[in-house]
Amino acid sequence: MHILSLRNAVYRSVTVFPSIDIEYNSVTFVTGPSGSGKSTLLRLFNGTLSPSQGQVFYCGKDIEQIDAIALRRQVLLAGQQVYLFSGSIEENFNMYYEYLGLDKPKPKAIEEYLAICQGPFASEALCDTMSGGERQRVYLAICLSFMPKVLMLDEPTSALDEQTARDVIKNIRTHCKKNEITLLVVSHDKEIVKLYADHVIELKGEEHATNC
Amino acid sequence: MQQIVELNLLQFSIVYLLLLIVLFIMKKAKIDQVKLLFVASLRMSVQLALAGLVLTYIFQNPHPLFTVSYVLVMIAFAIHRVLSKNKELNKKFKQAIALSLAISGLLIIMFFVAVIVGQSVFNPQYVIPLSGMIMGNAMTGVGLGIKTFRESTRVEQHRIDSLLNLGARPKKILLPFVNRALETALLPTLNSMVGMGIVALPGMMTGQILSGTLPMTAILYQIAIMIAICTVVCLSVFGSLYLGYKTLYNERDQINLT
Structure with missing residues (x-):
């Protein structure tokens, strides 16, 4: 069963995606040179961009027919740019939850999600003074904690060292498989792709995309 | 209290001499805005003169x-x-x-x-x-x-x-x-x-x-x-x-x- 599909989508008449299908509860990696439309693809899937031509489907339904906010909460995108508010890890969780109109997460839950993302930090730790890699893991933990149906990660390990990157992806993969979350990851790390991908979508720029 | 003293035009024009002080300081401090100083003073004078004329006309012929x-x-x-x-x-x-x-x-x-x-x-x-x-x-x-x-x-x-x-x-x-x-x-x-x-x-x-x-x-x-x-x-x-x-x-x- 395909949870996400895209048919002949064109974005701003430059980026063309012929046909892409994402299988339910699979781990799919998106690779390709910069400018080939990897981030655009993820944004088309969660509706923060609309294709100028073509269609995008979620669970078989054209996403234009689905409430945009509801869609984004189910097809959640952790963007390339980490954004954390000024304050502690816990305050960041609370802030994001408040923005989404949700109750504060339990400290135990925060701890669990941090652990999945290889973040053995105290929840009172201040994000302002953390390193880029630490901030990236906190950000991933926040995104993961929303428990979407599809989790899309845009270069989630760009600020991490090789080993940590692998551990983080491995843990997230296990977590997603267990909770029936479909995982879609943009990554440049060939090793990680080889180790953890069920499927690979290779974007080649202007014209083609192939589903392998 | 007395009514305001009407400015004599000749007397009034002496005020522009003050700009020489500004000009002098700008030269000394190498502020390259001499042209702006002239343009600004000129525009202000012309624009206000026009406004004065228009207002005089409107006040005399209120409509x-x-x-x-x-x-x-x-x-x-x-x-x-x-x-x-x-x-x-x-x-x-x-x-x-x-x-x-x-x-x-x-x-x-x-x-x-x-x-x-x-x-x-x-x-x-x-x-x-x-x-x-x-x-x-x-x-x-x-x-x-x-x-x-x-x-x-x-x-x-x-x-x-x-x-x-x-x-x-x-x-x-x-x-x-x-x-x-x-x-x-x-x-x-x-x-x-x-x-x-x-x-x-x-x-x-x-x-x-x-x-x-x-x-x-x-x-x-x-x-x-x-x-x-x-x-x-x-x-x-x-x-x-x-x-x-x-x-x-x-x-x-x-x-x-x-």
């Missing part, structure tokens, strides 16, 4: 049409000034700004002249100078509010993107920026009210006293105009931003800040 036209030109100029500094804004945002400036300006002008002063809203002697102060301040306020809003959303683009990606509503994401910009736009007016009468005597009051008005009358006018200015700034900035920010996202909840 509602003249008063209304003068005020409309002022409002159009205020709108033009704000929009010319924000060319990249989308069309609807610009309309929101124009509408807010025009409506809040007109409202406060009419309220001030008709209710506070108790004069006809077509009396040029009251309507024109008061409109100038009200529209001038509204223009500065809206300019500052829009600038703050655009700069802060640009600086915090990642925050906006991140919240949007996670499924926060555009309204909830943008409102904090709107409120902060409104606050920033209001502060100069509030601060000037705090210092008023101690640090300096405000322009309108000075003018009235010079022309022979009793100080107690002058302060009443000054207090009234400050409250009017505070209100017009608040209203016009609020209107511009609250109507404007809604033009930044579409029915698919996608945010486009330009």
Whole structure:
């Protein structure tokens, strides 16, 4: 069963995606040179961009027919740019939850999600003074904690060292498989792709995309 | 108290000599704005001379049409000034700004002249100078509010993107920026009210006293105009931003800040 599909989508008449299908509860990696439309693809899937031509489907339904906010909460995108508010890890969780109109997460839950993302930090730790890699893991933990149906990660390990990157992806993969979350990851790390991908979508720029 | 001394033109022209001091200091400090100094002085003189001529004519031949036209030109100029500094804004945002400036300006002008002063809203002697102060301040306020809003959303683009990606509503994401910009736009007016009468005597009051008005009358006018200015700034900035920010996202909840 395909949870996400895209048919002949064109974005701003430059980026063309012929046909892409994402299988339910699979781990799919998106690779390709910069400018080939990897981030655009993820944004088309969660509706923060609309294709100028073509269609995008979620669970078989054209996403234009689905409430945009509801869609984004189910097809959640952790963007390339980490954004954390000024304050502690816990305050960041609370802030994001408040923005989404949700109750504060339990400290135990925060701890669990941090652990999945290889973040053995105290929840009172201040994000302002953390390193880029630490901030990236906190950000991933926040995104993961929303428990979407599809989790899309845009270069989630760009600020991490090789080993940590692998551990983080491995843990997230296990977590997603267990909770029936479909995982879609943009990554440049060939090793990680080889180790953890069920499927690979290779974007080649202007014209083609192939589903392998 | 005596009536104001009419300035003798020859005597008056001596004031331009003061600019030599400015010129001298600019040369010494290597400030390369000599041309601007000349252009600014010249433009000011010519523009004010024209305004003087027009006002003289209107005061001698009062007609509602003249008063209304003068005020409309002022409002159009205020709108033009704000929009010319924000060319990249989308069309609807610009309309929101124009509408807010025009409506809040007109409202406060009419309220001030008709209710506070108790004069006809077509009396040029009251309507024109008061409109100038009200529209001038509204223009500065809206300019500052829009600038703050655009700069802060640009600086915090990642925050906006991140919240949007996670499924926060555009309204909830943008409102904090709107409120902060409104606050920033209001502060100069509030601060000037705090210092008023101690640090300096405000322009309108000075003018009235010079022309022979009793100080107690002058302060009443000054207090009234400050409250009017505070209100017009608040209203016009609020209107511009609250109507404007809604033009930044579409029915698919996608945010486009330009």
